[in-house]
Amino acid sequence: MVNIRDLDPSASPLDYYGSELRRLREEAKLKQEDLGGIVFCTGSLIGQIETARKVPTRDFSERIDAALGTGGMFSRLVGLVLRSQLPSWFQAYADMEAKAAYLSTYQAQVVYGLLQTEAYARAVLAADRPANLDELVAARLERQRILARSSPPALWVVLDEAVLLRQVGGPDVMRDQLLHLLSFRDRQWVEVQVLPFLAGEHSATRGSFNLLRFDSDPDLFYAESYDIGHMTANPQVIKERSVGYARLQADALSVEDSAALIARVVEERYGYQPGPDGCAVA
Secondary structure: OOOOOOOOOOOOHHHHHHHHHHHHHHHOOOOHHHHHHHOOOOHHHHHHHHOOOOOOOHHHHHHHHHHHOOOOHHHHHHHHHHHOOOOHHHHHHHHHHHHOOEEEEEEOOOOOHHHOOHHHHHHHHHOOOOOOHHHHHHHHHHHHHHHHOOOOOEEEEEEEHHHHHOOOOOHHHHHHHHHHHHHHHHOOOEEEEEEOHHHOOOOOOOOOEEEEEOOOOOOEEEEEOOOOEEEEOOHHHHHHHHHHHHHHHHHOOOHHHHHHHHHHHHHHHHOOEEOOOOOEEO
């Protein structure tokens, strides 16, 4: 006998998703096992999602939309569900990141989240051993969807050379992540530069930060510590960090030389010679 848990649909996006799934399934006169068979999962998984004990994926949501004929409702709702899994202090930034017309970031430790592979993201997020690792990974991948929009934001990334050399997740994961970075060479709105060790002291020695620009709203500066994100539109901070970022870009290798360095690291450390499209050449 399935244990039916009463949900308050207004409690969270996850609760609303679960309550709507149950309502529409029952309207279709389907048991959990019936719907599971249609969308290629277990009835138990349907029950866990209906009771907000399991977070749905985008693939699951698309299959549910097709099975129940909901006109894409769950595919739209799952974005809110996944974003709600982000740390509360990060959600405000994620909302603004999705609205920005131009993103520029300096990363001193790891690849910027929007350019991470799933395996690399999992390794980074697993370092703190969170209980909801799968949900955090799914939420990070969901953020990346802004780069696939018909009108994506312009993204400029400056990575410290240390990011290329720090092996995250083991050799296979790191190799694939570096190849993934190279795959953006032909993307019109994504540019990647590497700040080499030879640059010495630079304007971002305090650590990683992001600058967000919008079509009609004030620019934003964002930086974070372990448990808090700091976001400000203070004009003086924006001016100082914008100039600091321009200096970083000037000190960094060119986009072409940066790609050459990434390719060299892949070849020398992992025995792969990337081709023009970022894929390995035998």
